Amino acid sequence: MRALVFDLFGTCVDWRGGVARAVEVVARERGLDVDPFAVADAWRGHYGSSLATVRDHHRPFVDLDVLHRESLDALADGHGLGGLDDAARRELVAAWHRLDPWPDVVEGLVRLKRRFVIAPLSNGHVALQVAIAKRAGLPWDAILSTDLFRTYKPDPVVYLGACRLLALDPAEVMLVAAHNNDLAAAHASGLRTCFVTRREYGPDQTRDLGPERAWDLVVGDFVDLAQRLGA
Amino acid sequence: MRALVFDLFGTCVDWRGGVARAVEVVARERGLDVDPFAVADAWRGHYGSSLATVRDHHRPFVDLDVLHRESLDALADGHGLGGLDDAARRELVAAWHRLDPWPDVVEGLVRLKRRFVIAPLSNGHVALQVAIAKRAGLPWDAILSTDLFRTYKPDPVVYLGACRLLALDPAEVMLVAAHNNDLAAAHASGLRTCFVTRREYGPDQTRDLGPERAWDLVVGDFVDLAQRLGA
Numbered sequence: 001m002r003a004l005v006f007d008l009f010g011t012c013v014d015w016r017g018g019v020a021r022a023v024e025v026v027a028r029e030r031g032l033d034v035d036p037f038a039v040a041d042a043w044r045g046h047y048g049s050s051l052a053t054v055r056d057h058h059r060p061f062v063d064l065d066v067l068h069r070e071s072l073d074a075l076a077d078g079h080g081l082g083g084l085d086d087a088a089r090r091e092l093v094a095a096w097h098r099l100d101p102w103p104d105v106v107e108g109l110v111r112l113k114r115r116f117v118i119a120p121l122s123n124g125h126v127a128l129q130v131a132i133a134k135r136a137g138l139p140w141d142a143i144l145s146t147d148l149f150r151t152y153k154p155d156p157v158v159y160l161g162a163c164r165l166l167a168l169d170p171a172e173v174m175l176v177a178a179h180n181n182d183l184a185a186a187h188a189s190g191l192r193t194c195f196v197t198r199r200e201y202g203p204d205q206t207r208d209l210g211p212e213r214a215w216d217l218v219v220g221d222f223v224d225l226a227q228r229l230g231a
Numbered sequence: 232m233r234a235l236v237f238d239l240f241g242t243c244v245d246w247r248g249g250v251a252r253a254v255e256v257v258a259r260e261r262g263l264d265v266d267p268f269a270v271a272d273a274w275r276g277h278y279g280s281s282l283a284t285v286r287d288h289h290r291p292f293v294d295l296d297v298l299h300r301e302s303l304d305a306l307a308d309g310h311g312l313g314g315l316d317d318a319a320r321r322e323l324v325a326a327w328h329r330l331d332p333w334p335d336v337v338e339g340l341v342r343l344k345r346r347f348v349i350a351p352l353s354n355g356h357v358a359l360q361v362a363i364a365k366r367a368g369l370p371w372d373a374i375l376s377t378d379l380f381r382t383y384k385p386d387p388v389v390y391l392g393a394c395r396l397l398a399l400d401p402a403e404v405m406l407v408a409a410h411n412n413d414l415a416a417a418h419a420s421g422l423r424t425c426f427v428t429r430r431e432y433g434p435d436q437t438r439d440l441g442p443e444r445a446w447d448l449v450v451g452d453f454v455d456l457a458q459r460l461g462a
Contacts, residue, residue, distance in 0.1 A: 063398075117361055127398035130348055130372050141361050142374040147396070165378070167294075167358035 001192060001229075003166050004112055005144060007153075007177035008122035010200035013099035013132060016040045022095030026088050027081075034080040037202070042079060046071035051123060051152040061150035063125040068093045096124070097131040101138065102198065108222020109139055115231040119144045121162050121175065123152050142166075154185030163191070176225065180212040192216045194225060232423060232460075234397050235343055236375060238384075238408035239353035241431035244330035244363060247271045253326030257319050258312075265311040268433065273310060277302035282354060282383040292381035294356040299324045327355070328362035332369065333429065339453020340370055346462040350375045352393050352406065354383050373397075385416030394422070407456065411443040423447045425456060 009015045020036035027034045050067040053059050072089055076082050084092075112118050119140050120129055125147040133140055142165075146152045149161045163170045170190030177183050178198035187193050194217040199205050211218045219225040240246045251267035258265045281298040284290050303320055307313050315323075343349050350371050351360055356378040364371055373396075377383045380392045394401045401421030408414050409429035418424050425448040430436050442449045450456040 065398075117365065125398070126373060126396040130397070134348065134372055141365055142357055143372075148379055165357040166361070167296075167356070 002172040003117035004174050005121035008120045011178040013101050018099035039079050042075045055152045055155050097128050101136045104221035104223045108226050111226035111231045117141045156189045159186050159189040233403040234348035235405050236350050236352035239351045242409040244332050249330035270310050273306045286383045286386050328359050332367045335452035335454045339457050342457035342462045348372045387420045390417050390420040
């Protein structure tokens, strides 16, 4: 194994907490009564179907900022954000560029980087990922993302394209993710797989509570992963 | 200005010294009488025309390892390397993945990274650049390269594609290069330009001895650049 590629949202960074905090700030400034976590959950709830419109070729490629804005516009009325002006909506979309990593992520990545090439492999576009990495100090060797291939995960083009860019065979690359469907797609393309247990949806999480198949590795966090790989 | 993108070969790393050292090692092991610097110069001499075969759509995209191998095969006989076996030739092609930075590069980039997004924008493919950056400690925020666009500089697709991936207007991006033709192409696409004085060809260098146009900045090295930009 030569390289580790990582899902970003939920696996490396806490999108739910970061988005909820941004919603809370915007709502307070405008005197709106909203449930910030309900907004974050509803927003992420649109995620899968919004990606699919591009992945299934129903429209030309647009990046995640565009999809996030469309989803926000669709959910705003139902969550007390109907009156938000354009500037506030853009501010909320930009909150997805300022997400904090889970506490183990930087230490784990610093250790893993000594032995392996490490890169994200996210549905977030390059600019979004650069912003997150720079702010959070994620020490990536490269930024890999689905916009390089103008589609979205779990399109196999993404996993195979990442291996091609790294000039590695799929069996030399491991995807690390907190999501079973992402790992299933990577596995189908021949990559190795590591499930990391996260609680990205909070205490009421109902999905991805554990590995649903016999992934190559199952770890508690990135420091655990580094130890398991001798890094 | 938000981002700086950097030419790699000659601007950040000493391809001539690194390649010559690898040639010397291979030649000594095989008892061959060669001039290592002449080989390096001849190899680089094929560079422009080999890139053009792809850039001008005379063939499908192939990466720089493929072009380097073809050029090596073409020059080997004339430079005392005709008897080299395949393994040795592959070793020499791989030498382009192990080039040392000029002495000012790491310090300059570390400082520039505090204020700007920094990325290479090289004809070297992602895997080659990851190898160089990892070995040399180049602290890039992202790896940008022409293989993302399946063409080579100075195709404008490269400069505009880099700006698109960074989600920046060309005027928010500066190309730093030791080559006037690279800067001319970047300028034509609306990027800012910085000429850095290098002696990549050694004491007998005849080209790119200085700026040939009024580039936005002219600097002696990357530490000078950091100081000029207040980083």
